[in-house]
Amino acid sequence: MTVQKAPEVKKETPQKESSKEIKETTEEVPQVKTLLAWTAPGRPFKKRTKQYYLTSLLIMLFVEIILFLFSQYMLMLVVLSLVFVAFALASVPPRDFHFRISTEGVTIEDHFFLWQELYDFYFWNRQGVRVLHIRTHAFIPGELTITLGDVSEDHVKSILLPYLPYREYIKPTFMDKAADWLTRNFPLEGTI
Numbered sequence: 471m472t473v474q475k476a477p478e479v480k481k482e483t484p485q486k487e488s489s490k491e492i493k494e495t496t497e498e499v500p501q502v503k504t505l506l507a508w509t510a511p512g513r514p515f516k517k518r519t520k521q522y523y524l525t526s527l528l529i530m531l532f533v534e535i536i537l538f539l540f541s542q543y544m545l546m547l548v549v550l551s552l553v554f555v556a557f558a559l560a561s562v563p564p565r566d567f568h569f570r571i572s573t574e575g576v577t578i579e580d581h582f583f584l585w586q587e588l589y590d591f592y593f594w595n596r597q598g599v600r601v602l603h604i605r606t607h608a609f610i611p612g613e614l615t616i617t618l619g620d621v622s623e624d625h626v627k628s629i630l631l632p633y634l635p636y637r638e639y640i641k642p643t644f645m646d647k648a649a650d651w652l653t654r655n656f657p658l659e660g661t662i
Contacts, residue, residue, distance in 0.1 A: 505629045506571045510619025512564040514599040525658045585633045592637040
């Protein structure tokens with residue numbers, strides 16, 4: 471019994487060519503550059519007075535009495551929980567977040583959004599603070615709300631314009647109009 475050896479196949483892989491290909495591909499990949507980075511509070515915050523809390527409690531009590539008279543106990547719990555959340559947000563200041571705009575997209579803390587995921591941007595005034603809103607293609611989150619802190623609005627606009635369209639005017643929704651009307655006609659805090 472004779473065992474035949476399989477013929478040896480010589481692999482002709484020139485290493486010089488493969489190293490050239492690797493060098494060429496690394497040179498073509500653009501580097502990710504940070505265009506702007508800053509730290510600011512995570513949400514707009516305004517210190518509330520005692521009058522805000524007292525007025526909110528009185529309105530809640532009035533609504534709770536009406537709901538009790540109509541035997542809407544579950545709705546009473548919903549109103550109570552909403553007032554609790556409003557008080558918690560009004561009394562606890564937000565922590566500082568780190569925001570970064572790069573050539574690849576926008577980073578908020580550990581969450582990264584590519585330019586392809588983002589739709590357009592605009593600026594809005596919330597509680598006396600200028601806020602950058604970036605709308606997304608996806609339904610969730612729908613919109614990124616970024617406080618500007620010490621960064622100027624014009625500087626952020628000049629950085630974002632090559633990547634996203636800017637909306638100068640956003641038509642207010644019914645909810646925006648209703649909220650503005652309520653805050654104008656029934657303020658929870660008096661102006662001093």
